[in-house]
Amino acid sequence: MNHLTSVEIYIWNYLEENKTKVIQMTVAQIAESAHVSSSSIIRTLKKKNFSSFSEYKNTAKIKMNTNKWIHGLSESANQVVSETIEELLRTVRLLESENLAKVLENIYQADSVVVISRGLSVRIADSFARDLQFLDVKAVSLYQDNMQNYLSKLPENTFLVGLSLSGETELIVATALKAKREGKKVLAITGNYESRLAQQSDLSLFAYQKKASGKIPVDYNNMLPLELIIHLLVQLYTEYKEQGRIV
Structure with missing residues (x-):
C-alpha cells in the first residue's frame, strides 16, 4: 500500500520544493531542517518508488540539468517552461x-x-x-x-x-x-x-x-x-x- 500520510505528503513537498538544496544535504540534515525523522524521509521515498535517498538525489540532479525545453528561447523564458512542467510533474507524483x-x-x-x-x-x-x-x-x-x-x-x-x-x-x-x-x-x-x-x-x-x-x-x-x-x-x-x- 503506497498511501501517503499527511506527514509524508509534507516531506515529499519539502523535498520537491527545496530540491536544489536537498541534493547537497544528507538525510539527517534534511530531517533536522524539515523537523521530521530520518526514517520518515526514507519511508516516504520508498512509497514514491525510490530504493534509496541516493537514487532520489541522482534522479533530481538529472531532471534539474534538463531544463532547456524549447530550443531558441532565452534562459529566463525556458525557466518559465521548466517551472510549468515541474508543476505538473509534482502533481502527478502526488497521485496514488x-x-x-x-x-x-x-x-x-x-x-x-x-x-x-x-x-x-x-x-x-x-x-x-x-x-x-x-x-x-x-x-x-x-x-x-x-x-x-x-x-x-x-x-x-x-x-x-x-x-x-x-x-x-x-x-x-x-x-x-x-x-x-x-x-x-x-x-x-x-x-x-x-x-x-x-x-x-x-x-x-x-x-x-x-x-x-x-x-x-x-x-x-x-x-x-x-x-x-x-x-x-x-x-x-x-x-x-x-x-x-x-x-
Whole structure:
C-alpha cells in the first residue's frame, strides 16, 4: 500500500520544493531542517518508488540539468517552461494508484456525480461534468449559492466531487459536510492536504500548489494542476470502462 500520510505528503513537498538544496544535504540534515525523522524521509521515498535517498538525489540532479525545453528561447523564458512542467510533474507524483482506482469505481457505481465549485474552479468543474456526460455518466456541475438545496433532492448514491484549490471555501466545505451527513460519498480535489475539505472527505486527490510568483495571482496560477487531475480522471475513466480496472 503506497498511501501517503499527511506527514509524508509534507516531506515529499519539502523535498520537491527545496530540491536544489536537498541534493547537497544528507538525510539527517534534511530531517533536522524539515523537523521530521530520518526514517520518515526514507519511508516516504520508498512509497514514491525510490530504493534509496541516493537514487532520489541522482534522479533530481538529472531532471534539474534538463531544463532547456524549447530550443531558441532565452534562459529566463525556458525557466518559465521548466517551472510549468515541474508543476505538473509534482502533481502527478502526488497521485496514488489506489486512490485513483477508488475514485473511478465510485464514479462508475454512482447514480449521479455532482461537481461543486466556486470562482475560478467553475470552468474546470463544468468541463469535468460535461466530459463525464459524454461518457454516459449522469453528471452535473453546481456553483450556485443554493447548491445544498439541490443536493438534497438527489439519491443517496450520489458521488460528490468538491473542487477547491484552498479546500477552505465555506460553501464547498459546508455542502460536502451536508452530503456526508446524508450518506453520500465525497471526493476532495484540492491543493491543500490539510484543508477541512480534504479532512472530511472519503477520498482526496491533491494538486501541487505553487507559491505566488508575484507576476500572476496565485489562485489563477494554480489552476493548471487541477485541470491536469480532471483530464487524467476523464482519460482513466475511459480505460476503466473498457478494462474494468486500472491497477
